[in-house]
Amino acid sequence: MKNEITVPEITGLTVQEAEKILKECKLEMYINNETEGLDKQNTVVTQQTPKAGITVYEGSFVYVDV
16 A cells, blocks of 8 residues: 655745655656756746645656646
8 A cells, every 4th residue: 555645845946856855755746848958957846736735645746837
């Protein structure tokens, strides 16, 4: 059985920071509008689904817009 994880707030963070936090929480990130050559160090997450505070299972995806 998978563990339940509370989704962290990643909106406003860079893609690189958000990826690190999600990985530590055992969650995956999918960038909805990713472009080739995306600068993960300087591109900021503008929206996330599910929102922070929602409970999901370990290994779930958090979908983000940049």
